[in-house]
Amino acid sequence: MGKEEISTTKYLIHAQINANGIVEKPDVVGAIFGQTEGLLSNDLDLRELQKTGRIGRIKVNINSRGGRSKGEIVIPSSLDRVETAILAASLETINRVGPCEAYIQISKVEDVRAVKRKTVVNRAKEIYAGMMEEVTPESIKMIEEVKEAMRIHEITEYGSEKLPAGPNVQTSDAILVVEGRADVLNLLKHGVKNAIAVEGVSVPKTVAELTKNKTVTAFVDGDRGGELILKELLQVGEIDYVTRAPKGKEVEDLAKDEIMVALRDKIPIEQMYHDMGIKVEPKSEDKLKVLKNILSELEGSGNAEILDDALNILKEVKVENLYDELKTVNNHTYAVVFDGVVSQRLVDIAHEKGVKHIVAVRMSDVVKKPNNIKIITR
Numbered sequence: 001m002g003k004e005e006i007s008t009t010k011y012l013i014h015a016q017i018n019a020n021g022i023v024e025k026p027d028v029v030g031a032i033f034g035q036t037e038g039l040l041s042n043d044l045d046l047r048e049l050q051k052t053g054r055i056g057r058i059k060v061n062i063n064s065r066g067g068r069s070k071g072e073i074v075i076p077s078s079l080d081r082v083e084t085a086i087l088a089a090s091l092e093t094i095n096r097v098g099p100c101e102a103y104i105q106i107s108k109v110e111d112v113r114a115v116k117r118k119t120v121v122n123r124a125k126e127i128y129a130g131m132m133e134e135v136t137p138e139s140i141k142m143i144e145e146v147k148e149a150m151r152i153h154e155i156t157e158y159g160s161e162k163l164p165a166g167p168n169v170q171t172s173d174a175i176l177v178v179e180g181r182a183d184v185l186n187l188l189k190h191g192v193k194n195a196i197a198v199e200g201v202s203v204p205k206t207v208a209e210l211t212k213n214k215t216v217t218a219f220v221d222g223d224r225g226g227e228l229i230l231k232e233l234l235q236v237g238e239i240d241y242v243t244r245a246p247k248g249k250e251v252e253d254l255a256k257d258e259i260m261v262a263l264r265d266k267i268p269i270e271q272m273y274h275d276m277g278i279k280v281e282p283k284s285e286d287k288l289k290v291l292k293n294i295l296s297e298l299e300g301s302g303n304a305e306i307l308d309d310a311l312n313i314l315k316e317v318k319v320e321n322l323y324d325e326l327k328t329v330n331n332h333t334y335a336v337v338f339d340g341v342v343s344q345r346l347v348d349i350a351h352e353k354g355v356k357h358i359v360a361v362r363m364s365d366v367v368k369k370p371n372n373i374k375i376i377t378r
Helices: 003-008 025-036 046-051 081-091 112-131 137-150 181-189 205-210 224-236 256-264 269-276 284-298 319-328 344-352
Strands: 011-019 059-065 068-077 100-111 156-158 163-165 174-178 195-197 215-220 241-244 303-307 313-318 335-342 357-363 374-377
Touching (some): 011 081, 025 081, 068 100, 163 181, 215 224, 241 269, 319 335, 319 344
Parallel strands (some): 357 374
Antiparallel strands (some): 011 068, 059 068, 156 163, 303 313, 303 335
16 A cells, blocks of 8 residues: 555455455456446446545455465545445455456455554553553543543534534433533533533524423533523523533533533522522413312312412402403403303303413313313313
8 A cells, every 4th residue: 555545545345255266366356347347336436436546456365275266355445434335345246256256255344544543542552651650540541531532522413503412412302501512522522412502692493492392401601601691591492400510610621520510410490590589480381280280179169269370369269250250350360260160151251351271170062162262171
């Protein structure tokens, strides 16, 4: 292999050849070019590929014994992974070398860069060990850092905005939302593969949508910038937990143990709001749960509760007085929960007053049901 081949080669195709007869190296090379010609598209024609330097010189080692020949073929390739695999597979279609019947089988396709990386890491370990009189905990840590520096992280692009993300964001039920690409890379470095970056204070639609169907932890810097991102996230996304880097530190600079402590100590969003003294309107599914619980408490009492949109009780009345009471309420009534039967008359007045939910024991023949009222019965 020439110097140029060594620098550009990505893969080495290794194949075994067996022939019924005595064959020489030139026969094998001739068969490889001759029998693959026209088999694949012009882009993958071996002669063209060799002319343009995308495959290197074909190396053949072959020995003959007892009227049979056996050996190895090595082809250097600077094509991509898929093209190299197709080229390798095409060699197995060769069935003759010169006048002899022959059989070629691919034994492996070697990733040269992976081998080079391994060599560099191993040599770096040797060099570093030679610099130390004895192996200390610091030297072991340094060796780990050398390995880490050589690792290629699997950062991907997610959504129409091509946001930096770990490979598991699509499939994972739980995700971390961080500020920038460097945060995603640092988390990947320490084995956390489900982070996505918002890249700036304005939260992209992709992230806002993603937060609707997943358990979301906002993981922000421990500085003023982290607070700004968090405020924006809380306005446009549905965040379940919040955690922060230690005060004054950024997510991109954290060590593995600091990341693990931050994720372990995440707090539910409700607790954060409570600590900040902010009153939060429950999510719609949580509201339904609360409304059903109120109905369970009212059963057998003959009472009704009229609630606002934060589910505070505006009025509690007897069921027989509910219709008259609804006539007098203002238009901020969100729900009516009562121990009784939903009638058409009640639905009509509730609709007129802008009520969103009616929760009761059962429903009679209600013919006209407005779209903007949800009726829930036991």
